[in-house]
Amino acid sequence: MMRRRRGRGDRAVNAAGGPTEVPQDTVSGTVRVDRRTKRLTKRLKPGDIAVIDHLDLDRVSAEALVACAPAAVVNAARSTSGRYPNLGPGILVEAGIPVLDEVGEDVMTILAEGSKGELTGEVFRSGERVVSGRRLSDDVVAADMEAARAGLSLQLEAFAANTMEYLRRERELLLDGVGVPDIRTDLDGRHVLIVVRGYHYKEDLVTLRPYVREYKPVLIGVDGGADAILEAGWKPHMIVGDMDSVSDNALRSGAEVVVHAYRDGRAPGLERVRSLGIDAVVFPATGTSEDVAMLLADDKGATLIAAVGTHVTLVEFLDKGRAGMASTFLTRLRVGGKLVDAKGVSRLYRSRVSDLQVLILILSGVLALVAALALTPTGQAILAVTAARLEDWWAALLGLIPGQGP
Numbered sequence: 001m002m003r004r005r006r007g008r009g010d011r012a013v014n015a016a017g018g019p020t021e022v023p024q025d026t027v028s029g030t031v032r033v034d035r036r037t038k039r040l041t042k043r044l045k046p047g048d049i050a051v052i053d054h055l056d057l058d059r060v061s062a063e064a065l066v067a068c069a070p071a072a073v074v075n076a077a078r079s080t081s082g083r084y085p086n087l088g089p090g091i092l093v094e095a096g097i098p099v100l101d102e103v104g105e106d107v108m109t110i111l112a113e114g115s116k117g118e119l120t121g122e123v124f125r126s127g128e129r130v131v132s133g134r135r136l137s138d139d140v141v142a143a144d145m146e147a148a149r150a151g152l153s154l155q156l157e158a159f160a161a162n163t164m165e166y167l168r169r170e171r172e173l174l175l176d177g178v179g180v181p182d183i184r185t186d187l188d189g190r191h192v193l194i195v196v197r198g199y200h201y202k203e204d205l206v207t208l209r210p211y212v213r214e215y216k217p218v219l220i221g222v223d224g225g226a227d228a229i230l231e232a233g234w235k236p237h238m239i240v241g242d243m244d245s246v247s248d249n250a251l252r253s254g255a256e257v258v259v260h261a262y263r264d265g266r267a268p269g270l271e272r273v274r275s276l277g278i279d280a281v282v283f284p285a286t287g288t289s290e291d292v293a294m295l296l297a298d299d300k301g302a303t304l305i306a307a308v309g310t311h312v313t314l315v316e317f318l319d320k321g322r323a324g325m326a327s328t329f330l331t332r333l334r335v336g337g338k339l340v341d342a343k344g345v346s347r348l349y350r351s352r353v354s355d356l357q358v359l360i361l362i363l364s365g366v367l368a369l370v371a372a373l374a375l376t377p378t379g380q381a382i383l384a385v386t387a388a389r390l391e392d393w394w395a396a397l398l399g400l401i402p403g404q405g406p
Contacts, residue, residue, distance in 0.1 A: 027098055028118040029071035031111050031126055037061040038224075038245050044068040049117045049124075053108050056081050057088030060198060066091060072098040072119045076107045079136065080144040083154075090141045100124055103133035166327045169263070170286050173295065180299040181281050185238050185256045188301035191217035194293045195225035195236075197245075198309030204342040205232045205308060217306065220297065222290045225309065226250035240296065241289040243269030251276055258282075258296065260289045287327030298335045305335060308342045 033051040034040035038061060044050055046069035053076040054061060065073060079089040079101045092099050100119055110129045111117070117126040122135045134140070173179050193212065195201065205228065211217075212234065221229045223241030227250050230236070236255040239246060243259060251257060251273060257280040261267035265284050273280045285292050290310050297305050332339060374380060 025098065026118060026120045027072045028116065031113065031115045031117040032070075033108060033111055033113050035108060036244075038064060041065060041068050044070055047071050049074060049119065051076070051107060051111055053077050053105060054079070054088075056083060056086045057092075059087040059091060062088035062091040066095045066097065070097060072100065074100045074103055074107065074117075074119070074124050074131075074133070076103055076105050078102045080141070080148055082144070082148045082150075085145045085148040089136055089144065093136050093138055093141050099136040101134045101136050103131045107131050163330060166286060166330060170327070170330075173285060179283075179285065180296060181258070181283050183238070183256060183258065183281055183296070183300065185218060185300075187218055187297055189303055190301075191215045191304045191306065192220060192297040192302040193217040193306045193308065194220045194222060194290065194297065194310070195228050196222045196290050196307070196309035197224040197228050201225070201228055201309030205229075208306070208308070208342055211306070217304075218297075218302070220293050221246070221250065221255070222293050226253070226255065228309075240283075240293040241269070242267075243272050248276060251278055256281070258292070260285065260292050287331065291327045291331040294331050294335050294339070298338060302338065304340060305338045306340045306342055310341065 027049070029047045029049040030045075031051055032040055032044050032048045035053045037050075037052050037054050037057075040050060040052060041061075041064040044065070048068075048070050049072045050065060050068070050070045051074045055077040057075065057079045073092055079099065080086055089099065089101075098119060100122065103124065107124075110131075111126050115126050117124060119125075123130060123132045193208070195205070209232075212219075218237045219229050219234055220238045220240055221227070221236040223239075223243065224245040224247075225241075226236045226239040226246050230250055230253065235253055236250065238256045238258060239250060240258045241260055243251070243257075257273055257278055259267045259270045259273060259280045259282050261270070261282050261284040263284050263286050265282075267282050267284075270280060270282060283292050283296065285295070290307075294305060294307070370383070374383060
């Protein structure tokens with residue numbers, strides 16, 4: 001259970017350089033420790049205290065933590081390093097989750113999984129173990145973001161350098177498709193919907209339901225995106241990724257599995273797939289799994305590639321925290337006009353048609369049908385029969401009401 005006790009307030013530095021009060025509630029709960037945030041969220045329960053080691057906490061990870069409703073988050077690393085204005089810390093603070101930041105890497109080994117911990121102000125205790133750090137607040141996050149914006153130009157230079165390095169190493173794959181493995185799923189001449197469990201993927205999947213129903217695209221889930229497809233009520237045709245965030249249930253769904261491997265052929269996720277008795281295709285390539293899925297669809301003849309939850313903006317690339325995100329930029333150039341990004345589609349069409357407008361449209365259609373029937377002898381006969389039936393129904397209804405019968 002989570003306990004909160006009101007204590008004294010500490011003072012921090014706000015964006016204007018002045019002091020601001022940071023709430024000093026005492027929060028307690030069961031400690032859950034993991035260096036991989038997305039792995040931790042699979043077992044994190046409401047009221048637990050999440051202990052992570054996540055430099056530049058990204059938006060997707062922060063939203064996953066908020067969904068788990070932890071009592072607090074203790075980060076061994078700095079949630080905002082200053083490389084770029086990442087969104088994760090602000091999401092946690094806005095959700096009212098206490099965050100103790102930059103406590104040091106030792107916390108990952110000195111705190112025991114399942115032990116009881118207590119956070120008070122800038123100090124975290126678990127048994128005899130005590131660590132301290134920086135308590136995040138709205139003002140502290142705002143100051144960090146302001147400083148991070150100043151360092152964004154350096155990241156632009158690094159992004160450009162990574163892009164050129166990726167082009168040098170993967171030019172044969174990008175230009176000629178050398179190294180793309182054979183698959184049994186037929187993509188030639190078909191639409192393909194690639195689902196990544198990223199920004200706004202749920203809203204976009206809801207919006208794309210009519211498209212899926214009409215065009216019946218090949219559904220490709222990128223790691224956890226396969227679970228998103230199942231949650232939407234469909235079955236994935238193919239699963240692509242390093243298999244670190246997809247569920248066993250999705251892997252057993254009957255979809256073809258393509259394991260994204262390192263360029264030297266190492267595929268850590270292959271052992272897990274084989275342990276489930278599932279055959280898999282290995283695709284060695286630099287870059288991200290969503291890039292691999294796009295390149296595979298393009299090379300195998302897909303006529304259109306719709307992407308849900310993928311990365312689009314520069315900040316999203318940097319927010320992912322990988323130098324290899326430059327590959328996404330080049331992959332999109334490679335795929336070209338085939339690619340249609342579904343990001344934001346739900347917001348574009350939301351609330352365009354009101355219920356009143358739909359009702360008026362239906363009534364207009366009914367009136368038009370009645371008018372058309374009234375102009376023909378057959379229609380007039382149908383209307384007469386219908387009117388007689390309605391009179392009989394109304395008379396029978398009145399007969400059931402006391403005092404209303406003949």
